Amino acid sequence: xxxxxxxxxxxxxxxxxxxxxxxxxxxxxxxxxxxxxxxxxxxxxxxxxxxxxxxxxxxxxxxxxxxxxxxxxxxxxxxxxxxxxxxxxxxxxxxxxxxxxxxxxxxxxxxxxxxxxxxxxxxxxxxxxxxxxxxxxxxxxxxxxxxxxxxxxxxxxxxxxxxxxxxxxxxxxxxxxxxxxxxxxxxxxxxxxxxxxxxxxxxxxxxxxxxxxxxxxxxxxxxxxxxxxxxxxxxxxxxxxxxxxxxxxxxxxxxxxxxxxxxxxxxxxxxxxxxxxxxxxxxxxxxxxxxxxxxxxxxxxxxxxxxxxxxxxxxxxxxxxxxxxxxxxxxxxxxxxxxxxxxxxxxxxxxxxxxxxxxxxxxxxxxxxxxxxxxxxxxxxxxxxxxxxxxxxxxxxxxxxxxxxxxxxxxxxxxxxxxxxxxxxxxxxxxxxxxxxxxxxxxxxxxxxxxxxxxxxxxxxxxxxxxxxxxxxxxxxxxxxxx
Amino acid sequence: xxxxxxxxxxxxxxxxxxxxxxxxxxxxxxxxxxxxxxxxxxxxxxxxxxxxxxxxxxxxxxxxxxxxxxxxxxxxxxxxxxxxxxxxxxxxxxxxxxxxxxxxxxxxxxxxxxxxxxxxxxxxxxxxxxxxxxxxxxxxxxxxxxxxxxxxxxxxxxxxxxxxxxxxxxxxxxxxxxxxxxxxxxxxxxxxxxxxxxxxxxxxxxxxxxxxxxxxxxxxxxxxxxxxxxxxxxxxxxxxxxxxxxxxxxxxxxxxxxxxxxxxxxxxxxxxxxxxxxxxxxxxxxxxxxxxxxxxxxxxxxxxxxxxxxxxxxxxxxxxxxxxxxxxxxxxxxxxxxxxxxxxxxxxxxxxxxxxxxxxxxxxxxxxxxxxxxxxxxxxxxxxxxxxxxxxxxxxxxxxxxxxxxxxxxxxxxxxxxxxxxxxxxxxxxxxxxxxxxxxxxxxxxxxxxxxxxxxxxxxxxxxxxxxxxxxxxxxxxxxxx
Numbered sequence: 006x007x008x009x010x011x012x013x014x015x016x017x018x019x020x021x022x023x024x025x026x027x028x029x030x031x032x033x034x035x036x037x038x039x040x041x042x043x044x045x046x047x048x049x050x051x052x053x054x055x056x057x058x059x060x061x062x063x064x065x066x067x068x069x070x071x072x073x074x075x076x077x078x079x080x081x082x083x084x085x086x087x088x089x090x091x092x093x094x095x096x097x098x099x100x101x102x103x104x105x106x107x108x109x110x111x112x113x114x115x116x117x118x119x120x121x122x123x124x125x126x127x128x129x130x131x132x133x134x135x136x137x138x139x140x141x142x143x144x145x146x147x148x149x150x151x152x153x154x155x156x157x158x159x160x161x162x163x164x165x166x167x168x169x170x171x172x173x174x175x176x177x178x179x180x181x182x183x184x185x186x187x188x189x190x191x192x193x194x195x196x197x198x199x200x201x202x203x204x205x206x207x208x209x210x211x212x213x214x215x216x217x218x219x220x221x222x223x224x225x226x227x228x229x230x231x232x233x234x235x236x237x238x239x240x241x242x243x244x245x246x247x248x249x250x251x252x253x254x255x256x257x258x259x260x261x262x263x264x265x266x267x268x269x270x271x272x273x274x275x276x277x278x279x280x281x282x283x284x285x286x287x288x289x290x291x292x293x294x295x296x297x298x299x300x301x302x303x304x305x306x307x308x309x310x311x312x313x314x315x316x317x318x319x320x321x322x323x324x325x326x327x328x329x330x331x332x333x334x335x336x337x338x339x340x341x342x343x344x345x346x347x348x349x350x351x352x353x354x355x356x357x358x359x360x361x362x363x364x365x366x367x368x369x370x371x372x373x374x375x376x377x378x379x380x381x382x383x384x385x386x387x388x389x390x391x392x393x394x395x396x397x398x399x400x401x402x403x404x405x406x407x408x409x410x411x412x413x414x415x416x417x418x419x420x421x422x423x424x425x426x427x428x429x430x431x432x433x434x435x436x437x438x439x440x441x442x443x444x445x446x447x448x449x450x451x452x453x454x455x456x457x458x459x460x461x462x463x464x465x466x467x468x469x470x471x472x473x474x475x476x477x478x479x480x481x482x483x484x485x486x487x488x
Numbered sequence: 489x490x491x492x493x494x495x496x497x498x499x500x501x502x503x504x505x506x507x508x509x510x511x512x513x514x515x516x517x518x519x520x521x522x523x524x525x526x527x528x529x530x531x532x533x534x535x536x537x538x539x540x541x542x543x544x545x546x547x548x549x550x551x552x553x554x555x556x557x558x559x560x561x562x563x564x565x566x567x568x569x570x571x572x573x574x575x576x577x578x579x580x581x582x583x584x585x586x587x588x589x590x591x592x593x594x595x596x597x598x599x600x601x602x603x604x605x606x607x608x609x610x611x612x613x614x615x616x617x618x619x620x621x622x623x624x625x626x627x628x629x630x631x632x633x634x635x636x637x638x639x640x641x642x643x644x645x646x647x648x649x650x651x652x653x654x655x656x657x658x659x660x661x662x663x664x665x666x667x668x669x670x671x672x673x674x675x676x677x678x679x680x681x682x683x684x685x686x687x688x689x690x691x692x693x694x695x696x697x698x699x700x701x702x703x704x705x706x707x708x709x710x711x712x713x714x715x716x717x718x719x720x721x722x723x724x725x726x727x728x729x730x731x732x733x734x735x736x737x738x739x740x741x742x743x744x745x746x747x748x749x750x751x752x753x754x755x756x757x758x759x760x761x762x763x764x765x766x767x768x769x770x771x772x773x774x775x776x777x778x779x780x781x782x783x784x785x786x787x788x789x790x791x792x793x794x795x796x797x798x799x800x801x802x803x804x805x806x807x808x809x810x811x812x813x814x815x816x817x818x819x820x821x822x823x824x825x826x827x828x829x830x831x832x833x834x835x836x837x838x839x840x841x842x843x844x845x846x847x848x849x850x851x852x853x854x855x856x857x858x859x860x861x862x863x864x865x866x867x868x869x870x871x872x873x874x875x876x877x878x879x880x881x882x883x884x885x886x887x888x889x890x891x892x893x894x895x896x897x898x899x900x901x902x903x904x905x906x907x908x909x910x911x912x913x914x915x916x917x918x919x920x921x922x923x924x925x926x927x928x929x930x931x932x933x934x935x936x937x938x939x940x941x942x943x944x945x946x947x948x949x950x951x952x953x954x955x956x957x958x959x960x961x962x963x964x965x966x967x968x969x970x
Contacts, residue, residue: 006800010799011658011659014796014798017859018663018781018786018796167652168651170655171654174494174691174692175494175498175691175692179669179693180669182666182692184667185664185666209666299501300501313497315497316490316494317493376500
């Protein structure tokens with residue numbers, strides 16, 4: 006079975022229900038009947054483009070609804086889709102084409118196709134592609150950059166995505182599945198963002214994606230009676246700022262799912278007060294799916310707690326020689342799920358580092374508590390080492406972002422003239438900031454060695470679709486700014 | 489993964505919340521914390537009996553909650569379960585034992601007497617070594633089913649098959665059902681759908697109300713704000729009739745699913761008007777594949793409409809030679825999917841017949857419309873009498889209320905003139921007074937529903953749900969007449 010088949014079934018039995026909206030987008034909101042119509046028209050168009058089954062195609066389109074529907078149409082005719090965040094795809098994907106809004110070069114792809122939204126307005130007549138893809142054939146590649154900064158592809162079959170979908174009924178806690186209307190603020194190129202779309206459409210619910218402007222999107226939440234939200238911790242901060250600035254604005258979320266990285270108590274407390282009493286923390290990896298989850302009331306009591314390990318996931322804590330260590334001790338995290346992939350797509354060198362003996366090594370450091378609570382204390386590669394004292398950059402960033410002058414920030418270490426690493430902070434400032442004042446602010450909450458020695462003002466912090474900081478790109482940013 | 493594991497995750501997440509309810513039973517309600525404690529306690533008792541992983545045990549327990557807890561405990565220990573009812577002389581497959589709440593004679597193996605007190609031990613977690621970390625392809629559950637030729641058979645399901653089916657309920661149970669996590673189940677746990685609705689609801693941390701007493705269950709629907717109902721046609725009729733007599737009652741149901749065909753007036757008017765306008769019907773084949781489903785109003789006016797074939801299932805209509813027929817033509821139904829079983833356990837002959845050439849043959853006739861809706865030819869429980877489609881169960885219900893009727897079944901038989909006529913198969917308490925029974929029926933049924941023939945039998949064939957096995961009635965009559 007193709008992952009688009011259940012969505013087409015919903016189009017038939019749920020025709021007049023809303024399916025997707027992205028407030029402000031040109032097409033909105035789309036009902037299941039319209040979705041079927043667009044999907045048929047687009048399928049007919051893409052069938053004419055001369056692809057063969059299994060071809061890899063990139064999708065880089067700004068209009069989210071068009072992006073989703075075109076992706077589904079491409080999947081339906083047996084292609085492997087990749088949602089891109091910029092005009093580039095890894096070379097090893099050997100992509101056949103990329104669908105774009107505007108003509109122009111696209112790194113590592115020879116054929117670019119300007120996708121026209123009028124494609125979706127054909128006659129909408131039913132169409133059945135000649136070849137029916139499904140089962141173990143590949144249908145989706147998700148790019149993951151992790152902390153290293155180089156994009157790696159993770160390829161999924163139809164079967165793998167179905168199995169992941171089935172697990173979502175319990176992996177994001179119980180109330181997740183009863184919501185029929187979800188606002189997903191995670192990008193389509195991220196794994197959870199894509200799963201949310203499949204999960205909601207496959208069961209006849211409504212998915213709302215971030216529209217052209219944030220205020221318009223937030224105002225539509227109530228209009229459409231959206232029940233749940235999925236966002237990254239970074240996104241949550243953005244919504245919180247909006248709601249805190251508008252005290253009369255009601256926020257009616259049943260639940261907010263916050264996957265991606267650890268939710269701190271401080272952020273959770275603000276979100277509980279203003280946005281929803283129910284926050285769900287989740288830990289997972291594109292390579293393996295959801296691994297642990299928990300109510301934020303429990304996870305935020307332990308610094309770095311990621312959640313309780315799911316019944317069908319295995320987590321082991323091992324030492325440098327891959328030997329499991331005593332429960333409760335800190336070590337390298339390795340995970341296994343039934344849906345874990347066994348390699349990065351056509352990248353044996355990186356695969357060998359992260360996939361060993363049937364386990365996936367996400368590069369995290371942590372420990373497992375007796376009751377199954379997984380605690381992540383840092384990342385093997387991003388842990389900042391300041392002359393032997395180690396700190397998680399997120400801790401420093403958390404402290405910095407509490408300061409009212411700071412809109413966004415990222416920290417990294419750069420060796421000084423004597424070769425000792427020092428912490429530098431990249432700052433997106435709300436107002437003119439006073440360096441001394443910032444240093445005092447940090448010194449109150451951090452050990453002295455972890456207070457940044459230098460603050461660099463930048464326009465924007467590079468973040469991926471899960472709103473995770475792309476740490477691999479920070480050094481060049483510092484250099485560019487300094488130079 | 490063992491299919492019951494996610495239930496224990498929910499016990500961690502929401503211990504104080506309601507998990508199971510069976511109004512009118514001793515347990516009444518069970519929270520997730522109590523569910524975990526009870527299952528732990530039952531597991532410990534079971535371990536002490538020497539029960540081992542991969543053993544096959546039948547569970548014959550009337551109380552729906554004790555039955556459900558027992559199944560969860562056994563599955564957790566890796567025991568393969570099959571649910572039954574009443575004293576059975578024979579099982580179609582080899583079993584290692586029986587767990588029953590009443591004295592039970594089981595010559596083939598161990599008999600364990602189940603006691604509600606088992607749930608009341610201290611409930612501490614059991615040792616890791618006893619928990620069965622089952623592989624996806626390990627068999628965990630057996631179901632009794634009636635095979636294509638009417639014989640009773642057994643199908644086996646693995647952890648993976650059940651997990652996949654739980655996901656596919658989203659397509660099957662109707663448009664609103666995926667968002668309802670408080671469900672009323674009016675099917676026995678012995679049926680594939682009943683068992684999987686139990687698991688699906690607990691996986692999601694929802695509430696499952698199991699029916700025992702219809703009147704009390706109806707109160708529970710309101711008290712616990714139950715959102716959807718999964719029922720058999722007969723159960724739906726029961727619910728509707730009871731509610732029609734409670735004019736002030738209001739129901740919070742958002743979705744109702746009915747597994748099987750029902751009388752058209754019940755589907756199009758009575759149930760929607762009084763229970764819930766959002767009614768979905770579906771067809772599950774005897775190999776437990778969910779084949780077709782549709783909102784009832786899409787099928788109104790189409791006799792025998794089973795629903796749109798759900799994605800992932802292929803249905804073909806073929807002629808006697810096995811050649812596929814075009815849309816609209818009636819023929820034999822055959823089914824193929826990645827989700828069905830491929831054999832009747834320990835019965836190669838029936839398997840070879842029903843599962844020939846890679847397809848499952850449910851023994852139904854029907855046709856497919858152009859947009860892939862499956863329409864079944866009049867099924868066995870629906871007989872056509874003088875142009876009226878009637879539910880023989882209604883006649884059976886009236887008959888069973890007669891003091892002289894112990895058991896009964898009604899079926900259409902072909903008379904000497906070649907026309908269908910209704911025949912009542914009766915096990916009387918004393919001798920059978922045909923005229924008395926006929927005039928009793930005349931006072932309670934429209935004239936065209938009064939059976940033409942009443943025939944006495946010493947016993948009637950039953951399926952595992954305790955209902956008359958209509959498929960076998962015709963043969964019974966033939967034997968008697970010969």
